[in-house]
Amino acid sequence: MYDLWIASCVAALAVGVFVWGLIFWCVVRYRKRGNELPVQTRYNLPMEFLYTIAPILVVSVLFYYTAVVQTGVVRTTKNPDVTVEVVAFKWNWQFNYRDGQGEDANTVASVLGTSEVIPILVLPTDRSIRFEETSRDVVHSFWVPELLFKRDVFPGNVRNVFEVSKLETEGAYVGRCAELCGTYHAFMNFELRVVSPEEYDRFLAAKRDGKSTQEALTAIGEEPYAQTTEPFQTRRDTANFNPDDAVSSGAGN
The missing domain is CATH 2.60.40.420 (Cupredoxins -  blue copper proteins)
Structure with a gap:
């Protein structure tokens, strides 16, 4: 449980750093430089695929290891000491x-x-x-x-x-x-x-x-x-x- 908790915190921090980096990059890269309207994009399939699949993968991995750890924690034996x-x-x-x-x-x-x-x-x-x-x-x-x-x-x-x-x-x-x-x-x-x-x-x-x-x-x-x-x-x-x-x-x- 301790290892799972630490790994989950590290994973959450990594995702957080990545998202924060994207936010600050967008703030700097696409800040207003004049009155000209930036290029408007209606669809971006690679990006939509990324932000749909990535969370599913993260949740699936966490779910798997949580299930493994929980199974071990609640396991009982026939003849405990x-x-x-x-x-x-x-x-x-x-x-x-x-x-x-x-x-x-x-x-x-x-x-x-x-x-x-x-x-x-x-x-x-x-x-x-x-x-x-x-x-x-x-x-x-x-x-x-x-x-x-x-x-x-x-x-x-x-x-x-x-x-x-x-x-x-x-x-x-x-x-x-x-x-x-x-x-x-x-x-x-x-x-x-x-x-x-x-x-x-x-x-x-x-x-x-x-x-x-x-x-x-x-x-x-x-x-x-x-x-x-x-x-x-x-x-x-x-x-x-x-x-x-x-x-x-x-x-x-």
């Missing part, structure tokens, strides 16, 4: 680590966000990951900007599914809800924490042993709380809510 159920609700997230696919699979560990603690989704590098999304109330959207992809989360019996072939770089990445879902939509953040496969296995084992998410993160040498975003002051957790305080405390994080 990790399956995570993403449960969205007003206005937070729950991440369930599953032992299989579909509604009949069992949850072996879970991370639940609260107004005071940003939920942290821990995933490994170099493993295929399947996301199964569902909502408890309205439409939300699961979005990690660094993944260059987001997908809506629907309520009811609809389970949106997509996969990531592998996460390449360890680190902490902010996640957001990208669909306007109500009063506290702007506060509905989470963090994706990408760790090594060995650390991920230890984290999951700690969660299975009953440790909290913060305790399990500490056990593998990770920061226990989110590093890319922070909880917002809301009317849910303070009687003296001031919108200016919410903005200054990190509304842009």
Whole structure:
């Protein structure tokens, strides 16, 4: 997707430079030099052919590569290494680590966000990951900007599914809800924490042993709380809510 985006921008810039050049050339070449009327041309078949066929070719090429990239992005496999159920609700997230696919699979560990603690989704590098999304109330959207992809989360019996072939770089990445879902939509953040496969296995084992998410993160040498975003002051957790305080405390994080 990144390569397609860059290539599309380069192509658009090339077309833009060409058109701008023609405009300025016409401005200079055919500027008024007197009262004599220039030669009038009723038809110019080569030119008409050019400005009809060229856009069709450009759109066709973009359509082809878009279809190829989209097919790869939405492709799923039969046996992904990790399956995570993403449960969205007003206005937070729950991440369930599953032992299989579909509604009949069992949850072996879970991370639940609260107004005071940003939920942290821990995933490994170099493993295929399947996301199964569902909502408890309205439409939300699961979005990690660094993944260059987001997908809506629907309520009811609809389970949106997509996969990531592998996460390449360890680190902490902010996640957001990208669909306007109500009063506290702007506060509905989470963090994706990408760790090594060995650390991920230890984290999951700690969660299975009953440790909290913060305790399990500490056990593998990770920061226990989110590093890319922070909880917002809301009317849910303070009687003296001031919108200016919410903005200054990190509304842009």
